[in-house]
Amino acid sequence: DQQVKQNSPSLSVQEGRISILNCDYTNSMFDYFLWYKKYPAEGPTFLISISSIKDKNEDGRFTVFLNKSAKHLSLHIVPSQPGDSAVYFCAASAAGNTGKLIFGQGTTLQVKP
Amino acid sequence: DSGVTQTPKHLITATGQRVTLRCSPRSGDLSVYWYQQSLDQGLQFLIQYYNGEERAKGNILERFSAQQFPDLHSELNLSSLELGDSALYFCASSAAGTGGWGYTFGSGTRLTVV
Numbered sequence: 001d002q003q004v005k006q007n008s009p010s011l012s013v014q015e016g017r018i019s020i021l022n023c024d025y026t027n028s029m030f031d032y033f034l035w036y037k038k039y040p041a042e043g044p045t046f047l048i049s050i051s052s053i054k055d056k057n058e059d060g061r062f063t064v065f066l067n068k069s070a071k072h073l074s075l076h077i078v079p080s081q082p083g084d085s086a087v088y089f090c091a092a093s094a095a096g097n098t099g100k101l102i103f104g105q106g107t108t109l110q111v112k113p
Numbered sequence: 114d115s116g117v118t119q120t121p122k123h124l125i126t127a128t129g130q131r132v133t134l135r136c137s138p139r140s141g142d143l144s145v146y147w148y149q150q151s152l153d154q155g156l157q158f159l160i161q162y163y164n165g166e167e168r169a170k171g172n173i174l175e176r177f178s179a180q181q182f183p184d185l186h187s188e189l190n191l192s193s194l195e196l197g198d199s200a201l202y203f204c205a206s207s208a209a210g211t212g213g214w215g216y217t218f219g220s221g222t223r224l225t226v227v
Binding site for chain 1: 115117144146148153154155156157158161168169171203205207209216217218219220221
């Protein structure tokens, strides 16, 4: 049962344009969502997060949007840079006494110069 | 350097064998998490320890076990290895045991079972 899904395995965009990565979830108990970025031969690194009480969070070139009614979140990167080329994972957690995260399968972003 | 240290970085072993993966959390972090990433898959949660005690369990096989020691480092033991156990195993740590806030990952151990 895949509770967090990233339906696009890959995305290619031109440098300077917007990158939009999408993520869907099924569990309405999720109350916190995160995006991680992963380069080859490295562990995932935290990028940006959003609480379920918000619908938008912005950090520099990165913005995450949450649509709770659609159980959908997206990560916007503007402008995209070649250094943004990596695998992006969305993850979700539910309120409770653990720090367990449920991850999507990841989307490989390629930003072309 | 994320501050989370995983050893070894690579491990090649035969089916039926047993291996131990080691993780040292970031200084001050009390929680340790183990995740498995198989080919073309997302990260699958295995288990969480908080200050030496098991806090949460995911889809961890009975052949796998883990523990967190008094110095807070953790070990993941994989036994009776099968070809399908070949994967990247990540350890992460966080200061708190709850909340799911972004935590810090190590660079992983790549296990290859032949």
